[in-house]
Amino acid sequence: MKDIWKKVSIFFLAMLIVSFSGCYNASKEKKEKTVAEQKENLVIWAYYETQAQRNGLNELVKNFNQSQNEYEVEWEYVPMTGFVKGLSSAYTENKLPDMAILDNPDTPSLIRLGMFEDITEQVKNWNLEEEYYQSILNTVKYEERYYGLPLNCNSTALFYNKHILEEAGVTPPSDWQELKEAAEKLTTKDRSGFLMCGMEGEQGAFQILPWILSAGGTVDAIDGLPWTETFEFFSELLKSGSMSANCINLTQTDVAREFNEGKTAMMQNGPWVLPMLKEAGTDYGIVSLPENGSPAAVLGGENIIIIKGKNAEGSLVFLNYCMENEELFKFCKSASILPAKISAAKEMAAEDEDMKVFEEQMNYAVSRTSVPQWETIAQKLTDRMYSLVQEN
Template structure:
């Protein structure tokens, strides 16, 4: 009897020891309670965007038992570099929420999965903003889905314009005159971002395209005219030269402080302005030869070779189960699906002006040589502001 007990005890110990020693990673992943991990990279930095993405990922995780998604912040100014570096070091995420003009260059580097089979079920070419869909297509294949769409508008301090007895300007000439009237007692009439980054290029380009007749060609004349006009605002004391250093979030903070009467910015800062409790209004970007804005927004893309099945499930949740709409509602952004955008506008009328401007929003991916020119736009503008180059010389440098 005692010998039998010893044998049973020994067998139990061996079983426990073997179980502990044999607990491999694959065994853990296959247990019912364990989820496959998915990682998203995003540059969302405003509180509304970050909170919205927190809620989106949490709701997806609760909606099913197979995948656990988390997201990691990567600064916008470092996003492209980090993707390229991580690709070399094989440390890429599963999904990226990427600025829509950047997507095609990474598609051409074979970094995104072709998801045409799934994308064909979404009626992208009929139900979504055409300009946004253009940024995910390459050689008639789909390498992602549009997550949201936006553009910039003129945002103004209602109290300051009312005190000055002026209305929101509709043209370049009117903006110049209004900015002069509002620039007094330590207040600047206007501010935009012209920093040496994609944000600066994005904001500068709306002015260039308003001075142009083409959606696909950047001309020396249009660039020169834009540089001359904007540098003139600085020279006249209507815009601080600090615009060369400010991000879009920075200029929103300056606007809130109260020494900026009007700014070029987008819906991603509406929550900041609302939380600050200031009175502000919205107006279309002033026209020159025409009304023009540049398409902004982000796409969802799946990194090639990562967890494609799980990533598709996350995208399905966003596109088919209301995930995108709830995120956009939280973050003050416009869904790329037109029907969803119209629905959100009912609850958030401020987005109507962004929706209206989508009718003529120009995708950067369609502008010839944009990836090269975009890097030079803010640099050349800075040369004009500092007096190193004339507007025409700077325009030539931008194109060459």
């Protein structure tokens, strides 16, 4: 009889513990939910499409949310091709986010439209002029006022498949003639020697512009001989089959997929594709883009801005968290992009051999916003590439 009562007592004690534990957990979850509900919600729009970029932003947002009890940030994906149009539409419909992470050449025109918060007074002690690359900092300035902060920066370089080049006895090219000869030698029935993104829009124009600058073009004079030489060079690559005509249909991410699949031996691309290459196990190398007279690079990267009329106070807390902590470095490292802060970019290049070329190119990288009427020029660049494909 005693054994029965002992077993019953143990059973009820166990049930009591389970019940208490369940109540405790429920109470804890309810408390956490209540805290989250009390926070002010902040929304960011971003067009990040690679998994590494998304993971980096997810981690940045999560860490910020856990660091304080006032604001809860979330980010929403908006495709790059319709990003600016989406902001404009949302502006008229009053459905704007609090912040946006957008391509640096898109920033000045939207500043002039009055869409972004002037944060000059709030950041006057942040030493922006000393700590950030001037070329990208200029994209958030208008009439000596600041309307956002540079978040990250990048450029494009030449990636090559080490195994394919070694097998063919080809060394990474350093000038246009070497690239032409190498691409022809590396081209087979199932593989192009070289590939770039020539599609309509900002991505294609971003990849075409450095070739024109290397041929002697300047931000004030894109046309003329440099323009002619560049497109004649592209025409030769297309005519020989060394560059696929499909370049006008491929995003930069698509080009990286072709590279991973062995469909091209060399490609023009940026550091954001590095996680894709590493995950695929591709044996790659990176060198500066082949020159035609002088080295050239075009500044890429994003700025983070605050939408006028939205939660500026909370957004500034988030911007301060990003810029003043190690979070910016961790985010950029995860997303395989350079921080726009000079010291952080140099630190990353010292740690990561793959980033050295891109960090070095920041010393002479040209911003697209420095090109007068860039939007019109960008359209002409990709229109000409499309015409070349039709001609060849």
